[in-house]
Amino acid sequence: MAHQEHEDPELEPEEMQSNSSFFTGLGRDESPGEDPSRPRTEPPAAGPPLGSGALDGQASRYFAALDSSVGDLRQRAQRLIDRVNESRKEDHTVMSGFRESLLLKVSDLAEQLEEQLFQLYSLHNEQIQERLHELAEVMERVRQAEDELQQVCRTVEAAYKDLCLQPEA
Numbered sequence: 001m002a003h004q005e006h007e008d009p010e011l012e013p014e015e016m017q018s019n020s021s022f023f024t025g026l027g028r029d030e031s032p033g034e035d036p037s038r039p040r041t042e043p044p045a046a047g048p049p050l051g052s053g054a055l056d057g058q059a060s061r062y063f064a065a066l067d068s069s070v071g072d073l074r075q076r077a078q079r080l081i082d083r084v085n086e087s088r089k090e091d092h093t094v095m096s097g098f099r100e101s102l103l104l105k106v107s108d109l110a111e112q113l114e115e116q117l118f119q120l121y122s123l124h125n126e127q128i129q130e131r132l133h134e135l136a137e138v139m140e141r142v143r144q145a146e147d148e149l150q151q152v153c154r155t156v157e158a159a160y161k162d163l164c165l166q167p168e169a
Helices: 013-025 052-163
Strands: none
Touching: none
16 A cells, blocks of 8 residues: 555656655655764754645645545455455355254254154053053952952851850750
Protein backbone atom coordinates (compact mmCIF):
# COMPACT_ATOMS: atom_id res chain seq x y z
CA MET A 1 0.00 0.00 0.00
CA ALA A 2 2.82 2.40 0.78
CA HIS A 3 4.05 2.10 -2.77
CA GLN A 4 0.77 2.99 -4.42
CA GLU A 5 1.54 6.68 -4.49
CA HIS A 6 4.37 5.85 -6.88
CA GLU A 7 2.04 4.03 -9.27
CA ASP A 8 0.36 7.22 -10.47
CA PRO A 9 0.70 7.07 -14.29
CA GLU A 10 0.72 10.87 -14.53
CA LEU A 11 4.06 11.14 -12.67
CA GLU A 12 7.26 11.28 -14.70
CA PRO A 13 10.45 9.68 -13.28
CA GLU A 14 11.87 13.05 -12.18
CA GLU A 15 8.60 13.94 -10.52
CA MET A 16 8.58 10.59 -8.74
CA GLN A 17 11.93 11.36 -7.19
CA SER A 18 10.83 14.78 -6.10
CA ASN A 19 7.53 13.29 -5.03
CA SER A 20 9.23 10.55 -3.02
CA SER A 21 11.46 13.07 -1.26
CA PHE A 22 8.30 14.99 -0.47
CA PHE A 23 6.77 11.85 1.05
CA THR A 24 9.89 10.80 2.89
CA GLY A 25 10.07 14.18 4.54
CA LEU A 26 6.53 13.85 5.89
CA GLY A 27 6.30 12.91 9.51
CA ARG A 28 9.89 13.78 10.31
CA ASP A 29 11.33 17.01 11.61
CA GLU A 30 14.05 17.27 8.98
CA SER A 31 13.90 18.76 5.55
CA PRO A 32 14.71 16.49 2.57
CA GLY A 33 18.14 18.04 1.94
CA GLU A 34 19.33 17.98 5.55
CA ASP A 35 21.78 15.49 7.00
CA PRO A 36 19.91 13.56 9.75
CA SER A 37 23.13 12.85 11.70
CA ARG A 38 23.93 16.57 12.06
CA PRO A 39 22.25 18.19 15.10
CA ARG A 40 19.78 20.95 14.38
CA THR A 41 20.14 24.24 16.09
CA GLU A 42 17.18 26.15 14.76
CA PRO A 43 13.69 25.15 13.67
CA PRO A 44 13.15 24.63 9.95
CA ALA A 45 12.05 27.63 8.00
CA ALA A 46 8.39 27.75 7.14
CA GLY A 47 7.78 26.48 3.63
CA PRO A 48 5.88 28.31 0.96
CA PRO A 49 2.22 28.96 1.71
CA LEU A 50 -0.23 26.24 0.84
CA GLY A 51 -1.42 28.10 -2.17
CA SER A 52 2.00 28.09 -3.89
CA GLY A 53 2.19 26.29 -7.22
CA ALA A 54 5.06 23.80 -6.69
CA LEU A 55 3.84 22.43 -3.38
CA ASP A 56 0.21 22.60 -4.42
CA GLY A 57 0.78 20.18 -7.32
CA GLN A 58 2.66 17.73 -5.09
CA ALA A 59 0.07 18.01 -2.36
CA SER A 60 -2.80 17.43 -4.75
CA ARG A 61 -1.02 14.33 -6.12
CA TYR A 62 -0.37 13.20 -2.55
CA PHE A 63 -4.01 13.62 -1.58
CA ALA A 64 -5.13 11.91 -4.79
CA ALA A 65 -2.82 9.00 -3.96
CA LEU A 66 -4.07 9.05 -0.37
CA ASP A 67 -7.70 9.01 -1.55
CA SER A 68 -6.82 6.15 -3.88
CA SER A 69 -5.14 4.27 -1.00
CA VAL A 70 -8.13 4.84 1.29
CA GLY A 71 -10.47 3.69 -1.47
CA ASP A 72 -8.37 0.60 -2.01
CA LEU A 73 -8.40 -0.11 1.72
CA ARG A 74 -12.16 0.24 1.78
CA GLN A 75 -12.50 -2.15 -1.16
CA ARG A 76 -10.18 -4.69 0.46
CA ALA A 77 -12.02 -4.38 3.76
CA GLN A 78 -15.34 -4.88 1.97
CA ARG A 79 -13.97 -7.95 0.16
CA LEU A 80 -12.79 -9.35 3.50
CA ILE A 81 -16.19 -8.70 5.04
CA ASP A 82 -17.85 -10.37 2.06
CA ARG A 83 -15.54 -13.37 2.42
CA VAL A 84 -16.31 -13.61 6.14
CA ASN A 85 -20.04 -13.44 5.41
CA GLU A 86 -19.74 -16.12 2.71
CA SER A 87 -17.75 -18.28 5.10
CA ARG A 88 -20.44 -17.83 7.74
CA LYS A 89 -23.12 -18.81 5.22
CA GLU A 90 -21.14 -21.93 4.34
CA ASP A 91 -20.70 -22.71 8.04
CA HIS A 92 -24.45 -22.27 8.56
CA THR A 93 -25.16 -24.61 5.64
CA VAL A 94 -22.73 -27.20 7.00
CA MET A 95 -24.22 -26.92 10.50
CA SER A 96 -27.75 -27.23 9.12
CA GLY A 97 -26.74 -30.36 7.24
CA PHE A 98 -25.00 -31.67 10.34
CA ARG A 99 -28.09 -30.96 12.44
CA GLU A 100 -30.37 -32.76 9.97
CA SER A 101 -27.99 -35.71 9.77
CA LEU A 102 -27.73 -35.82 13.55
CA LEU A 103 -31.53 -35.65 13.93
CA LEU A 104 -31.92 -38.57 11.52
CA LYS A 105 -29.34 -40.62 13.39
CA VAL A 106 -30.89 -39.81 16.76
CA SER A 107 -34.33 -40.67 15.39
CA ASP A 108 -33.02 -44.00 14.04
CA LEU A 109 -31.34 -44.77 17.36
CA ALA A 110 -34.52 -43.90 19.25
CA GLU A 111 -36.52 -46.26 17.01
CA GLN A 112 -33.98 -49.05 17.57
CA LEU A 113 -34.11 -48.47 21.32
CA GLU A 114 -37.91 -48.52 21.23
CA GLU A 115 -37.88 -51.81 19.30
CA GLN A 116 -35.46 -53.32 21.80
CA LEU A 117 -37.66 -52.15 24.66
CA PHE A 118 -40.72 -53.75 23.05
CA GLN A 119 -38.75 -56.99 22.60
CA LEU A 120 -37.76 -56.85 26.28
CA TYR A 121 -41.37 -56.12 27.26
CA SER A 122 -42.51 -59.09 25.19
CA LEU A 123 -39.91 -61.35 26.77
CA HIS A 124 -40.81 -60.12 30.26
CA ASN A 125 -44.52 -60.53 29.53
CA GLU A 126 -43.92 -64.15 28.55
CA GLN A 127 -41.93 -64.73 31.73
CA ILE A 128 -44.63 -63.04 33.81
CA GLN A 129 -47.32 -65.17 32.13
CA GLU A 130 -45.34 -68.33 32.91
CA ARG A 131 -44.93 -67.28 36.55
CA LEU A 132 -48.61 -66.39 36.83
CA HIS A 133 -49.58 -69.78 35.39
CA GLU A 134 -47.23 -71.48 37.88
CA LEU A 135 -48.74 -69.38 40.69
CA ALA A 136 -52.24 -70.38 39.61
CA GLU A 137 -51.21 -74.07 39.69
CA VAL A 138 -49.65 -73.65 43.14
CA MET A 139 -52.75 -71.86 44.41
CA GLU A 140 -54.92 -74.74 43.09
CA ARG A 141 -52.74 -77.25 44.94
CA VAL A 142 -52.97 -75.11 48.09
CA ARG A 143 -56.77 -75.09 47.73
CA GLN A 144 -56.78 -78.87 47.30
CA ALA A 145 -54.51 -79.21 50.34
CA GLU A 146 -56.88 -76.98 52.33
CA ASP A 147 -59.82 -79.16 51.24
CA GLU A 148 -57.94 -82.31 52.26
CA LEU A 149 -56.90 -80.68 55.56
CA GLN A 150 -60.49 -79.72 56.28
CA GLN A 151 -61.59 -83.26 55.46
CA VAL A 152 -58.93 -84.61 57.85
CA CYS A 153 -60.07 -82.14 60.53
CA ARG A 154 -63.68 -83.24 60.14
CA THR A 155 -62.65 -86.88 60.32
CA VAL A 156 -60.58 -86.25 63.45
CA GLU A 157 -63.45 -84.28 64.96
CA ALA A 158 -65.91 -87.05 64.20
CA ALA A 159 -63.53 -89.65 65.65
CA TYR A 160 -63.07 -87.55 68.79
CA LYS A 161 -66.80 -87.20 69.19
CA ASP A 162 -67.24 -90.94 68.78
CA LEU A 163 -64.59 -91.56 71.40
CA CYS A 164 -66.08 -89.06 73.79
CA LEU A 165 -69.61 -90.39 73.43
CA GLN A 166 -68.82 -94.03 73.99
CA PRO A 167 -69.80 -95.42 77.41
CA GLU A 168 -67.02 -96.49 79.58
CA ALA A 169 -66.98 -100.13 80.06
